[in-house]
Amino acid sequence: MKILNRWIFTCCLMMSSTLWAQVKVDIQTDKPSVKIDKDIYGHFAEHLGRCIYGGFYVGEDSEIPNTAGVRNDVVKALKDLKIPNLRWxxxxxxxxxxxxxxxxPKKDRPTIVNKWWGGVTEDNSFGTHDFLNMCELLEAEPYLSANVGSGTVQEVADWAQYVTHDGQSPMSEYRIENGRKEPWDVKFWGIGNEAWGCGGNMTPEYYSNIYRKYVTFMPGGLYRIASGASSDDYNWTEVLMKNIPNHMIEGMALHHYSVIDWGNKGPAATFSEEQYFKIMKQALRMEELIEKHSAIMDKYDPEKKIALVVDEWGGWYDVEEGTNPGFLYQQNTMRDAMIAGATLNIFNNHAERVRMANLAQAINVLQAVILTDKEKMILTPTYWVMKMYSVHQDAQLLPLKVDEKFYSFGDDKLPAISASASKDSNGKIHISVVNIDAKKANDITFSLGNVDLKNAKAEILTSAQLQDHNTFEQPDKIKLAEFKKFKAKKGELTLTVPPFSVVVFEVN
Known part of the structure; x- marks a missing residue:
């Protein structure tokens, strides 16, 4: 009898442990919320390292297949990703x-020394026409960053008139002389970049006045984005929201990078679990940053007309050995997939205020979705996460609640599970879930009310090691796979998410 009682007690403990370990996610399928703006899934292309030259642009005389100098393989890959906008x-x-x-004429263009990124001399062969025509190829909205730091009000006003004016004007005639009769549709304009740093080392009081001056002389109807705060500089947001009238601004920028330490960022592909944990802690700070910046914006804009635009985000590590330190070239591993999946869940769930974002950067720089080496091109784990999540673009957010389950390292812990859900215009429900735990799988139950789940299907991105990545020798080591290890019944999905994995469900 004692043995039997002990066995029953042990079984009860095991059952209790199993129930406790189950993560429940309640999705309010009958209460669609705000739209998840497609522009949350934007990208960033800076004249930095091999992002433009060799990444996007190889020149018309290149043996690499191209259209007007832009790589055809890159265009196809980014169109497949459905990138909504590109910052430049x-x-x-x-x-x-x-x-x-x-x-x-390209032969007549002056050169420029890129003082910020490697001190290289550029020939300006990739300019306004090249970028805007490329955006048309990509079917993506251009997002132009205007020169406020070393430029002039007249220069920016002329640029806006040059690209957008459809009538007769000095700048539109200049555009026609250079081969483009019709104006481009350029809605998004950044008024300077990181004005608190490389954009001029300004105070928020000074910049807010400069901003007001610049937008006064720009054409009407544009989507004007102020140079916003770095991470937790809440005073910057407070001053700008207080000093810039609401009718003069459509978006407030925010920059936040996942970095361990600016003096010792750690390797991109040979990192330890401790380094992984620290990076994920920085990535998950995005939730707090958005909430606190949004709370400040709410005081001055309670109707939430002004968007929070996170136009630089991603992981930042030491450059790959043997590469120019000013080119910021780094590998992209399953760690980056975790950063991307968790961050995009945060953006989706804050879609009421976050309506635009730009991953830094698209090709060969920081958390890139594409890496190139001459004629070769590979897609990174981050690319595949962005592709999985593209189903959320312009869909209605479904509010959800995730039970707490933690990933622990040492004496610290982080939420292991993040998720977001949406319903698209065809009535399909999509659920994205990330398990950032480096070692443990997690059991999850999604509750979806009365939704019939018999036609549910899913994809997964996972690998054997956190440090795994695609290379030019093994371009398909990490790619999407069908995920069948789940059970579906009316109103409920149950599954086990492997360590450091991303799963996206589709329910008809």
Whole structure:
């Protein structure tokens, strides 16, 4: 009898432990919320390292297949990703860039020294026409960063008139002389970049006045984005929201990178679990940053007309050995997939205020979705996460609640599970879930009310090691796979998410 009682007690403990370990996610399928703006899934292309030259642009005379100098393989990959917008020419480079240097016959264009990124001399062969025509190829909205740091009000006003004016004007005639009759549709304009740093080392009081001056002389109807705060500089947001009238601004920028220490960022592909944990802690700070910046914005804009635009985000590590330290070239591993998945869940769940974002950067720089080596091209784990999540673009957010389950390292812990859900215009429900735990799988139950789940299907991105990545020798080591290890019944999905994995469900 004692043995039997002990066995029953042990079984009860095991059952209790199993129930406790189950993560429950309640999704309010009958209460669609705000739209998840497709522009949350934007990208960033700066004149930095091999992002533009060799990444996007190889020149018309290149043996690499191209259209007007832009790589065809890159265009196809980014169109498949459904990128909604692309930010250019910077970044720090934007506030040293003078747009008139990059138009007209290429042989006549002056050179520029890129003081921010490697001190290289550029020939300006990729300029305004090249970028905007490329955006048309990509079917993506251009997002132009105007030079406020070293430029002038007249220069920016002329640029806006040059690209957007459809009537007769000095700048539209200049555009026609350079081969483009019809104006481009350029809605998004950044008024300077990182004005608190490389954009001029300004105070928020000074910059807010400068901002007001610049937008006064720009054409109407544009989506004007102020140079916003770095991470937790809440005073910057407070001053700008207080000093800039709401009718003069459509977006407030925010920059936040996942970095361990700016003096010792650690390797991109041979990192330890401790380094992984520290990076994920920085990535998950995005939730707090958005909430606190949004709370400040709410005081001055309670109707949430002004968007929070996270136009630089991603992981930042030491450059790959043997590469130019000013080119910021780094590998992209399953760690980056975790950063991307968790961050995009945060953006989705805060879609009421976050309506635009730009991963830094698209090709060959920081947390890139594409890496190139001459004629070769590979897609990174981050690319595949962005592709999985593209189903959320312009869908209605479904509010959800995730039970707490922690990933622990030493004496510290982080939420292991993040998720977001949406319903698209065809009535399909999509659920994205990330398990950042480096060692443990997690059991999850999704509750979806009365939704019939018999046609549910899913994809997974996972690998054997956190440090795994695609290379030019093994370009398909990490790619999407069908995920069948789940059970579905009316209103409920149950599954086990492997360590450091991303799963996205589709329910008809």
């Amino acid at each position: 020419p910077g970044g720090c480079f934007a506030d040293t860039y003078h747009w008139k240097d990059g138009i007209g």
